[in-house]
Amino acid sequence: MVAELFYDASRPPLVVAELSANHNQSLDRALALVDAAADAGADAVKLQTFRPEWITLDADHSEFLIQNESSPWFGRRLFDLYAEAALPLEWHEPLFQRARERGILAFSAPFSLEAVDFLESIDCPAYKIASFECVDIPLIERAAITGKPIVVSTGMASAAEIDEAVCAVRRHQARGPVLLKCTSSYPAPVENSHLVTLEAMRRLWSVPAGLSDHSLSPAPALVATTMGARMIEKHLTLDRADGGPDAAFSLEPTEFAELTRLVREAHAAIGEVRFGGTTDAESHARKRRRSLYVSRDVRAGTPLSADNIRSVRPGHGLATRHYEEVLGRHFRRDLPKGTPLAWFDIE
Incomplete structure (x- = not known):
């Protein structure tokens, strides 16, 4: 069952390759990313499902410009950025099919109610709520009511906001969501990971916890694995030099394969309580x-x-x-x- 991949603590962490905008508006490239994820040993690929008009307005006011000078998207209009990043809806089914052919899971992050309805029409097996949508309770409820596994990236959310998100899921699913620790900066410095939060999330909400990591270092993923992370999500690109909205904080296939190997080794090393002479x-x-x-x-x-x-x-x-x-x-x-x-x- 798909749910076991997300909730079974006896398994190694679910390693998820985030395709995001790294398709660069090419279906062939998007399909190649699914193949690269499978070749790198990923358990799943995650898409993002939206249209620019489902997220923002086609407006030139300053509020609709990215004003953070440290952002890789500084100065760009939100609508233009999302138009460039959007994965065409008609590509979803071919990508899901390619993942099935390669023996890995494909699921998506809907960014609006329309996106959930579309994904339901193609039987998306699980839903990820992005960190910026963690406070969108109607969206979370629309996804949770499907009964499928829900993953919520917490990002900038306060404990009270996370609690609202968890309660929104639990109104429809007793097990609640998988919560991901996420640092919403791109790329994210490793010292901003604060991975002790994983244990706090498990304790406070009695749910599995994992990591959505925007750093280029394997360290946060490995530390999170040893702390019992249920899921590790990293962005994947074919080549950072090819550019694209998310390329700067994405791993290339060889890097992703190494990360996957290390995560599995780190999980195997945890083992169980034993004293010498038992192997x-x-x-x-x-x-x-x-x-x-x-x-x-x-x-x-x-x-x-x-x-x-x-x-x-x-x-x-x-x-x-x-x-x-x-x-x-x-x-x-x-x-x-x-x-x-x-x-x-x-x-």
Whole structure:
């Protein structure tokens, strides 16, 4: 079931390749991104579903310009940026089909009620609510009422706003959403990740938590994995040099493949609570530990002493913790130097 991919804590984190605007208005490139995600070992690809008029107004007022000078989109009109970034609706089904052919999941982030209705018409299996839409309660409810898994990226949301989003999902789904820690800057400095928030989200809302990461470093994803992240989302591009609205903070295929490998290794390394000697490798290593050996030729009846027994490697003799216990007792039989000491050799 699709829900298990999002909610089953026994699985490694769901690694999701965000295609976003990196299609650069080419269906062939978008299909190639799905292939690249599958080749890189991703579990899923995520699309974004919108039309510019579903998000903003075609207006020239300053409020509709990006005014943050540190933004890669500084000075651009919102409508123009979204028109460039929008994935044509007619491309969705071919991309979903390509993902199915490659054995990975495809789902999408709707940015409006119209987008949810469209995605329902093509049986989208799960929904992601983007961080900027985390406060859009009608949108969240429209997605949640479908009964499909809901992922909510928290971004700039306060605890109260996150609570509203979680409650909106739980009005229709008892399990609630998967919450993603997200730093809404592009690219995001790793020191702004604040990944201890993952545990706080799990504790406060009793839901799975994960990471939507806009950095170019693997570190946040690996740390999040060791903290029990249920999902890791990263942007994927074929080549940052090709440009595009999201290229600057996207991973190239070889980088994404390495990230996927490291995430899976990090999850495998978590394991379970065990103390030494429980693995096959350690059981062999035990034979190289110190133990008690006869250190010179001895005759039956000779007392055991520091002159004729020693703690040395390998570990085939009595454990060294018995050293004081056996001193002064007598050898039961003649033994040559190098014999591993055993209880039946001692009177």
